[in-house]
Amino acid sequence: MARVLLIGESWFIHSVHQKGFDSFTTSEYEEGGQEFLAALRRSGHDVSHMPAHRIESDFPRSVEALNGIADVVVISDVGANSFLLSRATFVRSIPEPDRISILSEFVDGGGGLLMVGGYMTFAGIDGRARWGETSLASALPVTVRTRDDRVEVPAGLVPTVAAAHPIVSALDEKWPPLLGLNEVEARESAETLAVAGEYPLLVVGTSGQGRTAAFTSDLAPHWATPDFLEWAGYEPLFDRTIRWLSGELTS
DSSP states (O other), X not given: OOEEEEEEOEEEEEEEEEXXXXXXXXXXXXXXXXXXXXXXXXXXXXEXXXXXXXXXXXXXXXXXXXXXTOSXXXXXXXXXXXXXXXXXXXXXXXXXXXHHHHHHHHHHTTOEEEEEOSTTSSSOGGGOSOGGGSTTGGGSSEEEOSSOOEEEEEEEEOEEEOSOOTTTTTSOSBOOOEEEXXXXXXXXXXXXXXXXXXXXXXXXXXXXXXXXXXEOSOSSTTTBXXXXXXOTTHHHHHHHHHHHHTTSSOO
């Protein structure tokens, strides 16, 4: 089984409470993706989680160091700036290793990469995630928009299997509904395994010696509905995606 590093799926919330003339603020911290982490651990994978605010301090500073802790890296709902702009660089103008270039070299050298959709992956809300403008863009099996790429579908969109592949071979032809995704375009060299309406949902490809995948909706709420998270195919879907990315599952 694979060593999996999930990066992202965390956030801080600052709230303003207005009570007549008076107001006060509260703050809280939350982590998501627990369903995903639990599913992979049940499948036997060695999974670790790096919250978004820990990238600056905890992300490996060399390809060798990244290879030492992960076979597959999963990026979920965290933008490129969190990798590019550490406090040393942003505040003190001190050069640091380019974390995104390290990711690119990791993939080209044989590592696996899965990018999962959200408000801060692919292009993201208002185009702020900016992954299409990084050195990792060419490694992805999809091209990323340069604008807000969210497709919001509050009535739900039913995914369907689009191609024969070991990742989806044992899954239902139709999956439980999702409430949105990031709009991308599959590269000609890639395989689109599942679609949601007219939009690519699960796309796989290669970069150098490595394998890459894009799942353009959420692995957790809010785009992932309770039915999707409780679906019997949820665990096999992501287990087999990770196994394919790590080279354990062949196509």
